[in-house]
Amino acid sequence: MEIITSNQNSRVKIWTSLQTLKGREKSGTYMLDGWHLVQEALNQAAPIQAVIATEEQMDQHLIDVPQGVPAFQVSEEVARHIAKTNTPQGIFAQTSLPNNSFDPKYVHNGSWLLLDRIQDPGNVGTLIRTADAAGFSGVALSKESADPFNPKVVRAMQGSQFHLKLVKEVDLNDWVDKLEANDYNVYGSTLSENSVDYKTVVPEKNFALILGNEGQGIDPEIQAKTSENLHINFLGKAESLNVAVAGGILMFALN
Amino acid sequence: MEIITSNQNSRVKIWTSLQTLKGREKSGTYMLDGWHLVQEALNQAAPIQAVIATEEQMDQHLIDVPQGVPAFQVSEEVARHIAKTNTPQGIFAQTSLPNNSFDPKYVHNGSWLLLDRIQDPGNVGTLIRTADAAGFSGVALSKESADPFNPKVVRAMQGSQFHLKLVKEVDLNDWVDKLEANDYNVYGSTLSENSVDYKTVVPEKNFALILGNEGQGIDPEIQAKTSENLHINFLGKAESLNVAVAGGILMFALN
Known part of the structure; x- marks a missing residue:
């Protein structure tokens, strides 16, 4: 599993861009923050691009992440950068935006x-x-x-x-x-x-x-x-x- | 009317202390921010210690403040300091806490x-x-x-x-x-x-x-x-x- 420790990493740049509408529209994804939401996305079989977690959270939850879903371990500092808060839980999922066409x-x-x-x-x-x-x-x-x-x-x-x-x-x-x-x-x-x-x-x-x-x-x-x-x-x-x-x-x- | 332009002014220090429980309990007062709330306090004859406003707000509203209520004009910077936001409306009332004894x-x-x-x-x-x-x-x-x-x-x-x-x-x-x-x-x-x-x-x-x-x-x-x-x-x-x-x-x- 890839371990990411730099905020300058290209994936991290995409993940932080999801805080903005522009970043979400460009990538067609948005971010779920915290195990409760990640778990609900997994339960509902939502299309997940990546599970991102600190070492501690990865140890706890990797067992519940289906094979085939890319997982990335990040440092605490990168987790804070992605979450834009000082006290994130430390687990995220980058998830596809739903299809918006509906008549x-x-x-x-x-x-x-x-x-x-x-x-x-x-x-x-x-x-x-x-x-x-x-x-x-x-x-x-x-x-x-x-x-x-x-x-x-x-x-x-x-x-x-x-x-x-x-x-x-x-x-x-x-x-x-x-x-x-x-x-x-x-x-x-x-x-x-x-x-x-x-x-x-x-x-x-x-x-x-x-x-x-x-x-x-x-x-x-x-x-x-x-x-x-x-x-x-x-x-x-x-x-x-x-x-x-x-x-x-x-x-x-x-x- | 007193005009206050320094965040170091002793009244300003009391007003900013009202952001904390300790400051509110020490002075027995709390702060109303914005004309809508100040007006409601005046309408309900709440005990007001001071009306505080920028020049622009004072020009608009001083006419509605009863005589006997102390009024203080403050600079925009002091208003931002009191409100702890960058875009306060610029009018405040320091108001007495209600009596909390009730059986x-x-x-x-x-x-x-x-x-x-x-x-x-x-x-x-x-x-x-x-x-x-x-x-x-x-x-x-x-x-x-x-x-x-x-x-x-x-x-x-x-x-x-x-x-x-x-x-x-x-x-x-x-x-x-x-x-x-x-x-x-x-x-x-x-x-x-x-x-x-x-x-x-x-x-x-x-x-x-x-x-x-x-x-x-x-x-x-x-x-x-x-x-x-x-x-x-x-x-x-x-x-x-x-x-x-x-x-x-x-x-x-x-x-």
């Missing part, structure tokens, strides 16, 4: 979460993890949303990218039109003149829920073509909820 | 959220904001929870500390005993042999809900004395929910 006209079954320009990586990751827990089939992210393979999103998703379909940089206008053409109810989440309390909606098997940008909410053009817009009634004085919390409340109530 | 034996009305060692400041702040939105009367935090006046918590609370009662470093055993003595149902949130689906619980006017540590959940000793333990049924493959999302789902379902 909503083929969606006839299962619930979908649509994210309109959600920008905080922690919110995006938590929403995808919550959609997974609530049994959604997929999450589609508009342009200007945080990239779902950004390291902060990957940490917050906790492996949910292996359990549901993720599609990024979608045209939400097109998605809403096609889902509605397939008899989906598409719910906006917003407080407006015509919005209704989410508690009055009867749960369904197949629907789509749109959540909007942290500051601006859902694009008015998209909001105008939803089947219904839902709001959450507040009993207290807070002006708003965190979008990941609001999303959790709506996903678990509707599904 | 749960006097609680006969309103719902309470009890946090057992929730450690992530973002989670603590988001949970307090969500409790406010859900109409809770107060939040009690055990020892080893993130301090609710830590700057990251203050940012995530978005002013909810002015809308409900916050009590920190409580003995949760004592709280559960006294609330139950006052005929409160105290719900744990945990998956266990005897836990029930939260959707089967009939909403009540007065109850308490306990949320536990991100990794370990609720202390078993406390869990054993709850009225009932609730779990959230997952339809998908995710193993867990973020505690702030789980808290939001439970608070809005129960209240």
